[in-house]
Amino acid sequence: MKRRRLRLALVLPAVVLLGVFLILPYAEMVTMSFRASQPGMMYGQGYTSGHYQTVMTGGHYLEALVRSLSMALVITTICLVVSYPIAWHMSRARDRKALLLYACVASPLMIGVLIRNFGWMVMINVDGPLNRALLSLGVIDRPLRLLFTQGLVVLALVHVFTPFMVLPINNALRNINPAVLEASRSLGAGRLATFWKVILPLSFPGVQPGLILVFVLATAAYVTPALLGGQMVTLMPTLVVQTLVGTFDWPLGATLAVMMATAALVAVILFSLATHRLMERVRA
């Protein structure tokens, strides 16, 4: 009886935290998305499902949603390809080398989001250090215009999300018994075969959360696309912020946010279901 009460007491902080900071805001957001809009006010009288109709029929909202999701997909894929070798080296490293690698991998997170993006702007500028260096080396004969391109946004987001991919994969790789790799080799598997048949599946418990984390973060990224992407392409988070603070239409903004969150959630659920069997097999 006493134990039970203690257990309940220990659960309480988590429940309160989730309730106050996750469930309530979402409930509030969903409620908001069904309120009527009224110019000059946060929201008007009564409820309506009109905003969802607007979003579903207004082509450019859906376009922005699809663009956001596909860009997140691209970023996630590149991130995986870049992160896997880093995670592999990290999982082999010991002592100081491991510590140094951890620091390097975590470094994008140690700089504030604004500073980091201004850093990109400075570096990549038409007469910034990158262009000057390339010009003086004779690699290019006119400065590259990289700022405000989609490619730069992808690059910058891959850079900042890499730790979220590297760390779980590194963890999973460390958990692989090295003898299993020797067994694979001794049975005749080359390096590539060992990678595809043993290392990759066994590291999946790290790959899966990495993919989910980066995908969700990339879908919702706002500051970097806003600063480095300029006005050329509209992404969903940009639209949400514009609607909320620009036109001050909170119900519509909430609708867009709900749509975005739902889309990401559905994608994550589908992915989890698709990889459920593999995860069942490799779970420790």
Add this chain to the structure above:
Amino acid sequence: MSSVEISALSKRYGPAVALDGVDLTAKQGELVSLLGPSGCGKTTALRCIAGFIDPDGGDIKADGASILATPSAKRDFGVVFQNYALFPHLTVTENVGYGLLFRKCTRDERARRVCEVLDQVQLGGLEHRLPRELSGGQQQRVALARALVIQPRLLLLDEPLANLDARLRDDVRWLIRDVQQASRTTAFYVTHDQAEAMAISDKIAVMKNGKVAQFASPREIYQRPAERYVASFTGEANFLAAVVERELGTGLFRVQAGGATLDVRGAGPFAPRQRAVLLARPENLAIVHDGTGQLTGRITKSVFLGAVQHCEVTLPDGTCVRLGVRPNGASPGGQVSVRLDAEDAWLMPEVAA
């Protein structure tokens, strides 16, 4: 299914010498054990053969050709690991069939061979289980089947029984010996358990500090050890300080030991007045009540174990010898006469341990 010749194999890790000129041979179909305490280099030797580490010097030949340049994936050796090292995400069938994926083998043939070898190790009915759903003994059988199914040129076993409980250990040991004999596969078997090595091997290499102390049949290792280290590692042993008087015939020596003059066999040559060590296994010693034993001493300890009673007898020169007697056969305190079967005693040179 091949003969192996290892010569002058050496390996260092920084200042530590793991292998120091190891020579071993295995004829086709033989099972050779590498026996020794942890850190003696036995596992390093096995890993060199498997190709997981490269030796610093020496050579390993299989069927007369050096294999050092061949990567482990191409050596065609089956390895059984101490902790099984099964692929945790693959079923029993997939684990066993893994090696066949990289060999010319149709899908049907693969299924047939996996089925055959699973029968051989008595694992029928567990084909679709994952390793974590198996007991330790079953996992080790899968590991054995996985190594055997590729019909390896050589079977390498690294302490395969170390993680099993005592009862299973016997079963799996017999199984290993049976399938090894049935397939006539040459095998190297690493262990620190002398009883295991005795029971399973055609030949045993007793290893000491990266060297082979003795390489011979189990019988020879036990009865005619090359040095004290080998004798004490292969079973209960009493050692008497001995001084050689003279050689009576080939391999037969008259020595002074334990206050008696004895004629014993030994691994000469011994010069007169040379100091040596006389090995007397407990089963070669007996307390006799008619006073006809060559040695006399006092029983200083006695432990009742049910079927037998273990005694410690202190000889006049202070040496203690251990031996077994019938229960109720002796009690501490009294002077006793101890008979030594000189036929079975064994004289060894004194080697700095």
